[in-house]
Amino acid sequence: MNRQKMYLKIVFSSLLRRRSRMLVALLAVAIGATVFLGMGAIYYDIPRQMGREFRTYGANLILVPSGTDSRMRLEDAVRAEALVPPDKLVGATPFRYETMHYNMRGLTVAGADLASARKTSPYWRVQGEWPEEENQVLLGRDISENARIYAGASIELEIAPAGGRRFKREFKVSGIVSSGGAQDGFVLMPLRTLEALLGSPGRAAVVEMSVAGDSAELALLAEKIRAEVPGVTPRLVKRIMTSEAAVLGKLRVLVYLVTAIVLGLIMICVGTTMMTVVAERRKEIGLKKAIGAGNWNIIGEFLGEGLILAGIGGLLGVGSGYFFARTVSMSVFGRGVALPVFLVLLTLLASLAVTVLASLPPVAGAADVEPSVVLRGE
Amino acid sequence: MKNILELHDVSMIYGPVKALQNVDLNIREGEWVAVMGSSGSGKTTMMNIAGCMDKATQGTVILDGEKVSRLSAKDLTAIRRDKIGLIFQQFHLISYLTAVENVMIAQYYHSMADENEALSALERVGLGQRAGHLPRQLSGGEQQRLCIARALVNHPKLILADEPTGNLDQANQDTVMDIFRQLHEQGSTIIVVTHAPEVASHARRIVHLDFGRIVRDVLNTDGSAAKDSVTGAISL
Ligand SMILES: Nc1ncnc2c1ncn2[C@@H]1O[C@H](COP(=O)(O)OP(=O)(O)OP(=O)(O)O)[C@@H](O)[C@H]1O
Ligand SMILES: [Mg+2]
Numbered sequence: 001m002n003r004q005k006m007y008l009k010i011v012f013s014s015l016l017r018r019r020s021r022m023l024v025a026l027l028a029v030a031i032g033a034t035v036f037l038g039m040g041a042i043y044y045d046i047p048r049q050m051g052r053e054f055r056t057y058g059a060n061l062i063l064v065p066s067g068t069d070s071r072m073r074l075e076d077a078v079r080a081e082a083l084v085p086p087d088k089l090v091g092a093t094p095f096r097y098e099t100m101h102y103n104m105r106g107l108t109v110a111g112a113d114l115a116s117a118r119k120t121s122p123y124w125r126v127q128g129e130w131p132e133e134e135n136q137v138l139l140g141r142d143i144s145e146n147a148r149i150y151a152g153a154s155i156e157l158e159i160a161p162a163g164g165r166r167f168k169r170e171f172k173v174s175g176i177v178s179s180g181g182a183q184d185g186f187v188l189m190p191l192r193t194l195e196a197l198l199g200s201p202g203r204a205a206v207v208e209m210s211v212a213g214d215s216a217e218l219a220l221l222a223e224k225i226r227a228e229v230p231g232v233t234p235r236l237v238k239r240i241m242t243s244e245a246a247v248l249g250k251l252r253v254l255v256y257l258v259t260a261i262v263l264g265l266i267m268i269c270v271g272t273t274m275m276t277v278v279a280e281r282r283k284e285i286g287l288k289k290a291i292g293a294g295n296w297n298i299i300g301e302f303l304g305e306g307l308i309l310a311g312i313g314g315l316l317g318v319g320s321g322y323f324f325a326r327t328v329s330m331s332v333f334g335r336g337v338a339l340p341v342f343l344v345l346l347t348l349l350a351s352l353a354v355t356v357l358a359s360l361p362p363v364a365g366a367a368d369v370e371p372s373v374v375l376r377g378e
Numbered sequence: 379m380k381n382i383l384e385l386h387d388v389s390m391i392y393g394p395v396k397a398l399q400n401v402d403l404n405i406r407e408g409e410w411v412a413v414m415g416s417s418g419s420g421k422t423t424m425m426n427i428a429g430c431m432d433k434a435t436q437g438t439v440i441l442d443g444e445k446v447s448r449l450s451a452k453d454l455t456a457i458r459r460d461k462i463g464l465i466f467q468q469f470h471l472i473s474y475l476t477a478v479e480n481v482m483i484a485q486y487y488h489s490m491a492d493e494n495e496a497l498s499a500l501e502r503v504g505l506g507q508r509a510g511h512l513p514r515q516l517s518g519g520e521q522q523r524l525c526i527a528r529a530l531v532n533h534p535k536l537i538l539a540d541e542p543t544g545n546l547d548q549a550n551q552d553t554v555m556d557i558f559r560q561l562h563e564q565g566s567t568i569i570v571v572t573h574a575p576e577v578a579s580h581a582r583r584i585v586h587l588d589f590g591r592i593v594r595d596v597l598n599t600d601g602s603a604a605k606d607s608v609t610g611a612i613s614l
Contacts, residue, residue, distance in 0.1 A: 006491040010475070010483060017474035017512070287470040290431055291528065292459025292487040294452065371431040371458070374470050375422050375540050 011304040021280070022305065025273040026313045029351050032266030033317020034324055036259060037347040041325035043255040045337045046248060057243075059093075059120050059208035061218060063225070063232040071096070071203040076231035081209070083224050088212045091119030094204035096194060100187070101158040107143065109157070109187045111194030114138075120210040124183065127151055128175030131190060137171045138188040141178035151175050157187070161198050169197065207232070215245055263354055271358035274306065278366045285366050286373035295367040302363040306355045314351030318344050379406040381440070382536055382567050383428055388437030388447075390423050390590070397423040398434070399590040405536075405569065410562045412578035412598075413571045415587035421571040422540055424587065428569065429462045429538045430454040442535050459488050463529030467541035469521040471513035471528075478509040481528045488532040499527040503557055519550030526557055537561065539570045543577050555580050 015022055063080055065072040074094055081092045093116040100109045114130055128151030131137060139149060149155055153173050160166045177183055195201040211218060215236075222234040278285070285298055322339050329337045383405040390398040397420045405411055413421050426432035427439060430446055433454075439447040442461055446454065458464075471480050481496040500506050503523035505516075513521055522542060529537055539558075543551040551574075558568055559580065572578050579598065586594035 003486065003490070006482060006486040009479065010486075013474045013479065283470065284472060287472070288483070288487070289455065290429070290458060290464055290470075291484045292455060292532075294455050294487075297487060371455075372426045374464075374466060375426055375429075375431070 007300070007304065011301055011308065014301070015305055015308060021273065021277055022309055025270050025277075025306075025355075026309050026316075028266050028269035028273070029310050029313025029355060030316040030320070032262055032354065033314045033347050033351045034321040035262040035317075036350055037318050037321030037343060038324035038328070039255050039259050039262075040343045040347065041322060041337045041339060042328060043252065044340060044343060045325075045329060046251055046255075058123060058237075059210050060237045060244075061209040061211050061222065062235045062237060063207040063209065064235060065205070066231055066233045071205055072207070072232050074202045074204055076229050077204060077207040080207075080225045080229045080232050080234070083228060084209070084211055084221060088217075090210035090212060091116050092207055092209045093117045093120045094191060094207045096191060096203060097205050098194060098198055101160075102143075102147065102155060107157070107187055108185065109189060109194065110183070111189055111191040113191055114188065117188075117208075120208045121179065121183075124177055124179045126175040126177050128173070131174045131188075133172075134190065134193050134196070135169075135171050136174040136189075138175050138177040139173045140184040140186045140188070141176055142184045143187065144173075144176045149173055155187075159197055162200075214248070215242075263350065267354050267358040269358075270306075270355050271362065274302070274359045274362040275365075278302070278362045281366075282369050282373055285369040286371050289369065289371035290374050298367050298369075299363050302366055303356065303359060306359040306363075307352060310351040310355035311348065313355075314348040317351065318347050321347065379408060380443075381405065382407045382409075382442055383569075384438075384440040385424075385427070386438040386440070388424075388427060388434045388439060390420070390427065390432070391435045396590050398427070401437070401590070401592055403585065403592060403595075405567060407535075407567055408562075408565050409583060410558070410568045410581045411570070411583045411585055412581035413569060413585050413587060414573070414575075414578050417573075419587040420590040421587055423590075425538050425540050425569070425571055428536070429464060430457045459532070461535040463532070463534035463537040465522070465525050465529050465537065465539035465542045467544040469513070469518075469525045469545075471521055471524060473513055476510050476512055477505055477516065477524050477527075480513065480524060481531050484528045484531055496527075496531060499531040500524070502530070503527045504553070517550075518545055519547070519553060522546060522550065522554055523557065526554070530561070535567065537566055537568045539568065541571055541573070543572065543574060551577065 063072065063077055077092065077094055081089060093113050096111040098109045098111070099106050101107065117124070118130065126138060137155070139155065144150060147155075151173055154170050155173055156168055156170045158166060158168050171189070177188060191204075211221065213221070218236055222236055225232065225234040288298060322337075325337045329335060381404045383403070385401050385403040388398055388401045389396065401424065413424065415421050423432070427434050428441075430441065430449075431454075434447055437447065438445060441457060444457070446457055449457070472483065475483060477500060478493065478496050481499050482491040482493060485491045485496060497506065497509055500509055503526050505520060505523055505527060508516060508520060508524075513524070516524060522545070526542075543554055546554065555577065558570070562568060562582075568581075570577065570581060578584050579602075582598055584594075584596050584598050585592055
């Protein structure tokens with residue numbers, strides 16, 4: 001029988017035939033690996049997940065017409081949108097602004113793809129209903145209050161198309177929108193309706209885009225749009241991006257901290273287990289040395305046991321850690337997490353490293369056991 | 379016959395305790411020596427020194443022509459591995475290895491684990507049928523025989539047994555003594571520490587320790603010196 005085979009036989013027999021003590025260490029490593037992988041998976045996914053969460057705060061990338069144009073062509077906007085990976089694009093809403101009159105006073109009318117606006121501006125509050133028919137509009141809260149027109153009522157707007165005759169049209173107010181922003185002073189109607197009334201379709205003044213991703217990704221995306229779609233100019237909404245980055249940064253620190261603490265606890269647990277094991281097995285160590293084992297034999301056998309434990313514990317931890325991360329992610333973000341291969345390897349590596357590190361002092365102590373202990377009844 | 383073990387003026391001092399004092403002892407190749415003495419007289423201490431498991435505080439130890447008293451721990455490990463076979467009162471078998479594996483681990487540390495050779499060592503002590511059993515599945519006598527098989531498997535120059543029959547009943551003691559007799563007849567050198575005059579009576583020479591000194595060293599060719607040596611020591 002060759003040396004490796006005998007070595008493995010010694011190490012595995014020791015683990016398999018005297019399970020109980022090492023089970024504690026195994027459990028510790030498994031729990032540590034669970035937390036490590038779980039945290040790692042969530043950490044890896046947080047930017048992605050949180051990025052989507054943050055998208056409730058509105059658009060973070062805005063397309064405006066290039067140069068001195070006041071409008072861009074919607075085809076250009078669509079080409080720009082196509083540059084965003086589909087799984088990252090939360091929504092893109094074109095807006096066209098026109099002026100109409102109500103009671104001789106000018107009002108800004110925004111034509112938009114309202115279904116898409118609900119995605120890019122999820123923070124808008126609508127009292128009543130979103131428009132579902134061509135002649136329905138949303139009224140900004142300020143207008144509603146000033147003119148005392150509420151959801152369910154009608155509003156008659158005077159329209160002056162370029163180079164055409166003025167005419168009046170009555171709209172049903174399906175709801176009152178409040179956003180805390182400019183929309184509070186607008187009338188919002190489907191873009192299609194606005195185009196039908198005023199002509200020159202396929203144009204927009206701005207396109208508000210909501211894209212999941214960190215600031216670096218967004219900057220890259222903006223660069224790409226600038227280069228490939230000359231008709232539009234991308235602008236990043238800095239304020240939202242910086243607050244996203246700040247929150248993510250804090251979460252990262254939290255993850256680091258928890259991981260470090262858990263790794264520390266695992267080291268203590270594995271270290272003390274190893275210490276107990278070595279103390280319990282002093283006689284066995286002495287015997288092995290008495291019959292000719294060198295220090296490296298002893299060290300190798302204990303480390304071998306430790307490494308096998310760490311490997312098994314690490315694998316168990318990868319399994320339960322993934323389950324843990326998935327459960328957390330499901331309940332917090334409503335979707336699963338990715339399990340990148342490097343994270344699995346990193347978890348196994350960390351299990352092994354922590355076990356070896358924690359085992360070194362007790363195992364070095366094991367090598368110091370004198371062979372004479374076997375003849376002395378302790 | 380040449381000396382396999384020589385102790386020259388060996389002392390072992392543990393703080394205030396002089397476990398061995400100026401011991402001189404020569405053991406020739408092929409001898410079967412019993413070491414007797416009351417508890418605390420230094421028998422185990424002497425075995426530890428002879429077996430290269432401890433270094434004497436003072437004096438010279440020569441094992442198989444090599445001066446071992448000043449060797450490093452690492453070199454002593456090599457000497458133990460190559461030249462010494464150890465048999466213990468408490469057997470000291472490795473609980474998680476089977477009988478044959480307990481023998482093979484000694485081969486493994488020595489050179490190369492060889493299952494067939496290990497099995498034939500088990501046969502020699504009558505454990506051929508128990509190769510796959512764990513120590514806890516063996517009786518005390520069987521465990522001691524396993525311990526002997528392990529001690530023999532690397533063909534040691536010197537077999538050291540500290541109270542090998544201390545935990546055994548009469549029948550098992552007889553079995554062990556039979557094995558020793560065979561080993562002796564095959565030319566092995568054996569040193570047995572024992573309290574039992576009957577065990578000592580099988581040896582061909584009896585050394586008596588008291589308070590760390592050799593107080594008596596007699597030949598026992600006819601098996602009658604054991605009793606004398608006990609009484610002799612007490613009368614000193
Ligand atoms: N490591 C040690 N530290 C201190 N004193 C020791 C140590 N080992 C042995 N002694 C002392 O040395 C003396 C001789 O001990 P030793 O074990 O050699 O006796 P022994 O003859 O084998 O006795 P027994 O028949 O009871 O086994 C005893 O007084 C013992 O207490
Ligand atoms: Mg003793």
